[in-house]
Structure formats: structure tokens, C-alpha cells
Amino acid sequence: MDFKEIIKYDDLISVLDNFSYITGISANFLTADNKWVENKKKGTCEFCTIMKNYYKNGEACRESDLNGAQTAQKKKGIHVYRCHMGLIEAVIPLFFNTSYIGSLFIGQILLEPPSEKMWEQIAKKLDGQQVDIQRVKESFFKLTFIDQEKLKSVLDMMHIVAKYIIDSEMIRISSLSSIERIIEYIKNHYMEEITLDDLAKMVYLSPTYLSYLFKKQLGVTFKEYLINIRLKKSKELIETTDLPIGEISKMVGIEDQNYFSRLFKRKYGVSPMNYKKDKYIYDTSKKNANT
Secondary structure, rough: OOOOOOEEEHHHHHHHHHHHHHHHOEEEEOOOOEEEEEEOOOOHHHHHHHHHHHHHHHHHHHHHHHHHHHHHHOOOHHHHHHEEOOOEEEEEEEEEOEEEEEEEEEEEEEOOOOOOHHHHHHHHOOOOOOOOOHHHHHHOOOOEOOOOOHHHHHHHHHHHHHHHHOOOOOOEEEEHHHHHHHHHHHHHOOOOOOOHHHHHHHOOOHHHHHHHHHHHHHHOOOOHHHHHHHHHHHHHHHHOOOOOHHHHHHHHHOHHHHHHHHHHHHHHHOOHHHHHHHHHHHHHHHHHOOO
């Protein structure tokens, strides 16, 4: 992703804490660059903490989390799955316009009370691993379990929380980098037809929001900025070449010469033709002075 994320950590952690407190299920956020923002009230369950620290050096947990986030991202919707240890997790992807900015995770839970039979399956996976089996077993039997009906309600809450995070702009892409990319594009393509819609698509923003950013960060509208660039380039061409005004107008992306002349005079106080004449008179007098 070409954008830098801006995260309001305190606000995000507060939301994760409240969700975890109300549901009794841990909620955490994985950013687009795969960094965790974890709730502080419930944290990560002891069983998963042990697995992340000791089971296969945490690689199995990381792979499970990333696969879950990637699947949800492709589905563009909530994804419920079992991790490598058989625990239930759910993840919902968040998008800023069309840019993926991270995933909201909940888990890890069981859909039935932990039992010896379930523990036996986990114990087999731990065979040969450098872990305290007794501690792992005790933490397993402390895992939260809920029924399918409550899981459905929790998933509904996830949708609401995810929407709230987006609407509150707790996580978003850096608008400044978007404007910088657009400015660079305009400087290189000012002579071509450029629309606000095309630029908005280029940086994955809505035209309305991009227009707002232009005015806020540059103090002028997109149209005003583009015209200023074109007029500046036309002035340089008048000063450095003997090209006709009509040709210069087209070279800077303004097909209508009369419209170009009005814009030029409004900005510089003189028509491009008179500016060209003044420049010729100045060059001629300067040349005569040097002979």
C-alpha cells in the first residue's frame, strides 16, 4: 500500500476494551502492515499467549492470523474460522474507500465447554514441543465458550464496531501522501486532460473528499491549482520561446485560446499577446544596449 496509516491508538484501544468487556471475548486489531493493536482490559488469553511464545516459535499463530485476515480481505466481509489449535476466531476487514487498512479480530473461543476429549487432540499437537504441558492444559480449560446464538450476536456487534471505527476515522490513510502524489502527477501531466474523478481514483479517495483536501492543504481548489500550473508554464514558454500564443495555449492543456487569454490576463494583469510584445521590446532593447 502506498499510503501511511494514521491510527488514533487511544480511541481504538478504548473501543477494543469496551467490546471485550461487554462480550467477555478478546478483541484486537491487526493493521495493514501486520502490527497488532491489542485491548488492555482482557488482553490475549493465557492459552494463546503460551502458543505464541512457545509453540513453533509463534509461527503457526502468525500464519493462522494472516491467513484469516487475507481470506476476510478477499471476501470483503466477516470470516469465521478455526485456528491451528481448533479455537474459533472471527475477523472482519476494514477499508478506507477501497484501500485495506486492517482487520478487527475476536477470539479465541470454543463453541462448547472444554473437555478432556478436546484436550487430547491439542496434546497430540504439542508432543515434542518445549512447553509446560500442565500449564497449557490449565489455560485450555479456562477458555471462554459460547453457543451459536451468542456467536451470531457477537458477529453482529463486530459489524457495528467496524463501521464505528471507520466512521470515526480512528484509522485512515495519510491524506498528505495522497496530495503529494497528485501534485507530482499534475506537474508531469498538466498538458493533458485531467479530471478530479481520475485523480480521485488514482489515490483511492472520493472526488468530494479529495476536493476538500485540496482546499484544506493547499488553500486553493483543484481547478485553481491546475490552472495556476498551466499559466505558470505558459508564461515560461512565452519568455523562452518564439512560439505563437495559440500553440502555447494548447501545449499547456488549454484548447481555447480566448479562454487562455482571459485566464492569463486575470492572473498577470496583461494579455499573453501584450506580454509577448513587452518581452520582445525588452529583449530588443537589451540586445541593442549590448551592441
